[in-house]
Amino acid sequence: MKMALAVLILLAIAAPGLTEPQTMVIGYLGQRRKPPPPLGPRDEAVTDDGLQGARLGIADDAGTGRFLGQQFRLQEKVLSPGEEPDGAVKEFAAEGISFVIADLDAAQLLKASAAPGAERMLLFNSRAPDDRLRQDECRINVLHTIPSRAMLADGLAQYLVWKRWRHWFLLVGPHSGDQAMAVAFRRAAARFGADIAFDHPWTFRPAEGRADTGHVTLQTEIPAATQVGDYDVLVVADEADEFGEYLEGRTALPRMVVGTQEVVATGWSPVNEEWGATQLQDRFRKQAGRWMLPSDYAAWLGVRSVGEAATRLHSVDPLAISKYLRGDDFLLSGFKGQGLSFRPWDGQMRQPVLIAGSRLLVSISPQPGFLHQRTPLDTLGIDVEESTCKF
Numbered sequence: 442m443k444m445a446l447a448v449l450i451l452l453a454i455a456a457p458g459l460t461e462p463q464t465m466v467i468g469y470l471g472q473r474r475k476p477p478p479p480l481g482p483r484d485e486a487v488t489d490d491g492l493q494g495a496r497l498g499i500a501d502d503a504g505t506g507r508f509l510g511q512q513f514r515l516q517e518k519v520l521s522p523g524e525e526p527d528g529a530v531k532e533f534a535a536e537g538i539s540f541v542i543a544d545l546d547a548a549q550l551l552k553a554s555a556a557p558g559a560e561r562m563l564l565f566n567s568r569a570p571d572d573r574l575r576q577d578e579c580r581i582n583v584l585h586t587i588p589s590r591a592m593l594a595d596g597l598a599q600y601l602v603w604k605r606w607r608h609w610f611l612l613v614g615p616h617s618g619d620q621a622m623a624v625a626f627r628r629a630a631a632r633f634g635a636d637i638a639f640d641h642p643w644t645f646r647p648a649e650g651r652a653d654t655g656h657v658t659l660q661t662e663i664p665a666a667t668q669v670g671d672y673d674v675l676v677v678a679d680e681a682d683e684f685g686e687y688l689e690g691r692t693a694l695p696r697m698v699v700g701t702q703e704v705v706a707t708g709w710s711p712v713n714e715e716w717g718a719t720q721l722q723d724r725f726r727k728q729a730g731r732w733m734l735p736s737d738y739a740a741w742l743g744v745r746s747v748g749e750a751a752t753r754l755h756s757v758d759p760l761a762i763s764k765y766l767r768g769d770d771f772l773l774s775g776f777k778g779q780g781l782s783f784r785p786w787d788g789q790m791r792q793p794v795l796i797a798g799s800r801l802l803v804s805i806s807p808q809p810g811f812l813h814q815r816t817p818l819d820t821l822g823i824d825v826e827e828s829t830c831k832f
Contacts (some may be wrong), residue, residue: 463677464512465502465757467744468533468541468562469495472549473521480686483730491544491567492517493729494737500728504770505752511747513588520545526553534558539759540565542743543583544736547571554580565743565761568736571621575787575823579830584766584788586742587735590625595700596794596806597676597706598629599820606673610639610696612666612688619682622701626676633811637676639669643684648690652806656700663691676700703798709738710797718776742775742790749773776804787830791818 469492476486495515502513516538518529524551533541540563547569559582562601566574566585574580575589583642588596601607606648609630615622623640625814630637645662667675667688675692677700679685685702697704711722711732725733748773765771767788772780779791784791796804807817819825 451821460796491736494740498741527556530556567739581832587739593706594625594629599808610672622678666692668693711819716778
């Protein structure tokens with residue numbers, strides 16, 4: 442009799458959630474990009490990076506939410522080349538969508554955040570690492586799950602200083618992203634006591650490395666470009682991925698290559714298998730048929746942030762979730778060994794930076810000994826005292 446009464450009580454408690462499920466629709470706004478030409482024979486073109494991470498996040502949210510009577514769905518929109526984001530934002534607003542994964546470059550992100558209807562949304566920047574989006578061009582309706590360039594540079598600088606490799610040769614590509622990454626490396630060097638002994642632009646245009654005898658030209662030009670004097674490590678700023686991979690094994694001095702190629706600082710890497718990351722990697726590969734990329738991980742973080750908040754609050758109320766995400770109580774498990782949260786002064790997600798090789802994880806920053814009054818994670822990127830963000 443007592444057992445039957447207990448079952449009836451449990452059914453009565455669960456009944457509202459079973460008959461009236463709470464539904465949360467999260468938007469995904471991406472843009473179609475032309476994949477870069479393959480650098481080597483093992484390179485494979487990826488055209489769905491970011492989107493696959495958001496899809497995995499929705500699956501994870503749904504798996505957790507079903508115990509609370511919560512349902513999650515992803516509404517996808519991918520912009521064609523030249524298409525403005527205003528129309529997609531308007532569609533999302535008309536459907537009552539309050540949270541959007543903004544898998545956009547910086548210029549498109551700023552347009553999306555200012556589009557009519559976006560003032561009622563919270564956008565998660567899962568693509569643009571630009572520091573200006575966390576500084577003078579920050580927006581109250583944007584949170585950042587992709588690490589900034591400043592965070593990546595600080596993570597690498599901490600590791601190099603911890604290794605006592607303090608004398609750097611900085612080699613910088615010609616593109617705007619390369620230049621912005623170089624600015625972040627210079628800032629990190631000054632911040633953590635490294636010395637950029639040589640700071641040179643990349644001016645050579647090597648032959649196609651995969652062409653017949655292409656290696657002969659590379660074998661001649663790269664030693665000439667790197668014959669500058671002595672240094673501990675070669676730090677390369679080549680976001681466009683045009684020359685950085687050619688440097689290893691061809692420099693004038695036998696020195697390690699780090700930065701945007703070889704040993705890299707990144708928000709996510711397929712080589713990470715610590716802190717339970719293997720199961721995330723396996724689930725992603727089963728879904729997407731490829732390795733999880735940093736843009737996938739950042740999109741996954743955005744979707745999971747909303748799902749985690751809804752689970753903790755037992756509610757899909759957008760205002761309550763937005764307030765909780767920005768509060769001190771929010772923590773998200775991100776398979777990096779520490780709980781992740783959002784900085785209140787610029788909306789950047791605090792997270793460790795992986796120092797990764799091509800096949801194995803090298804280290805993870807913040808490094809031992811780099812302390813902070815709040816959390817060591819705030820030694821990475823723009824701290825509140827440096828922030829020029831005015832919401």
